[in-house]
Amino acid sequence: MRSAIARLAANEDLNFLLTNRLPRRLATDFIGWFSKIEQPLVARASIALWRLFSDVDLTDAAALRFPSMHACFTRSLRPGSRPVDADPDVLASPCDAIVGAxxxxxxxxxxxxxxxxxxLSELLGDAEASRAYEGGTYVTLRLTAGMYHHFHAPHDLTVEQVTYISGDCWNVNPIALKRVERLFCKNERAAIHCRLADGTPVLLVAVAAVLVASIRLTFLDTVQALRVGGPREIRLEARLSKGVDMGWFEHGSTIVMLTPPGFKLAERIDAGLRLRAGEALFRRS
Known part of the structure; x- marks a missing residue:
């Protein structure tokens, strides 16, 4: 059964049709509602169906039972499940992910x-902000549907601004990225502008996707999705320690992380690599 599903998923035309040519916002809103139903039979059946279509590993989840599919999507992990690289010259991966571009x-x-x-200026909605990263390094981190969906501070830092931009909810898998130009610039997203203790800027851009389009940030508001309130710039001064939970997506999605000149990607980083939150991603050069 799983192999048949995998073959269907690998068919690019069918995959693109199923995930992008349906009414994306309507489907996303429906899944957002349905996944929160706290009825045991619904929860068990929907989680089982999700696990059939996704490579879900719940062995390190903090809970063994979930009242809804949403609770399983947004699960926390047992303490110590994602040790953080303590090297002060290292920026850790903020999330479990597959390395893309x-x-x-x-x-x-x-x-x-x-x-x-x-x-980059279109992604951020701000030409001035993009200039700090000219000549710097970027990496795309894709969180698949079955992965742990929280993301964490890559270093001791201060979040100085969050820019929320409304948008679409295209799938962000490689098939869609090949077919939809400037996809990240079309989707709902939040640019999280951070600064290290020495003044170095670091940027995380959380990009929502189909069946998710819901970004939560722990240092702002854990009750409402970020999109509640519409497009805006939020100035703040939130100090976070390396490895601290910054927020989560409610399904799979993408984080684009950028550093200015002076950093390079860690030695083993390459396209297709599966990373875990806390592992070395960037290193001071």
Missing amino acids: YGMVAGDTVHQIKDAPYR
């Missing part, structure tokens, strides 16, 4: 996949 920020240009460029 990465490289140097060339002027205002980065790539969502090979030969698919987009403008």
Whole structure:
């Protein structure tokens, strides 16, 4: 059964049709409602169906039973499940993820996949903010549906601003990234502007996706999704220690992380690598 599902998922035309040509916002709103139903039969059946279609590992989950599919999506882990690289010269991966596109920020240009460029200033909605990362390094981190969906502070830092931009909810898998130009610039997203103790800027851009489109930030409001309130810039001064929970997605999605010149990707980072939150991602060069 699983192998048949895998073959269907690998069919690019069918995958794209099923995940992007349906009414994306309607489907996303429905899943958001349905996943929160706290009825034992519904919860067990929906979680079982989700696990059939996704590579879900619940062995390190803090809870053994979940009142709803949503609770399983947004699960916390047992303490110590994601040890954080303590090297002060290391920026840790903020999340469990598959490494996608990465490289140097060339002027205002980065790539969502090979030969698919987009403008960093468009992603951020701010040309001035993008200039701090010219000549720096970026990496795309894709969280699949079955992964642990929380993301964490990559270093001791202060969050100075969150820019929330409303948008669509295209799937962010490689198939869609090949077919939809500037996809990250079209989707709902939140640019989280951070600064290290020495003044170095670091940027995490959380990009929502189909069946999720709901970003939660622990240092702002854990009750409402960030989109409640509409597009806006939020100024703040939230000091977070390395490894502290910053927020979560309610399904799979993407984080684009950027550093200015002076950092390089850790030695083993390459496209397709599966990372865990806390592992070395960037290192001071």
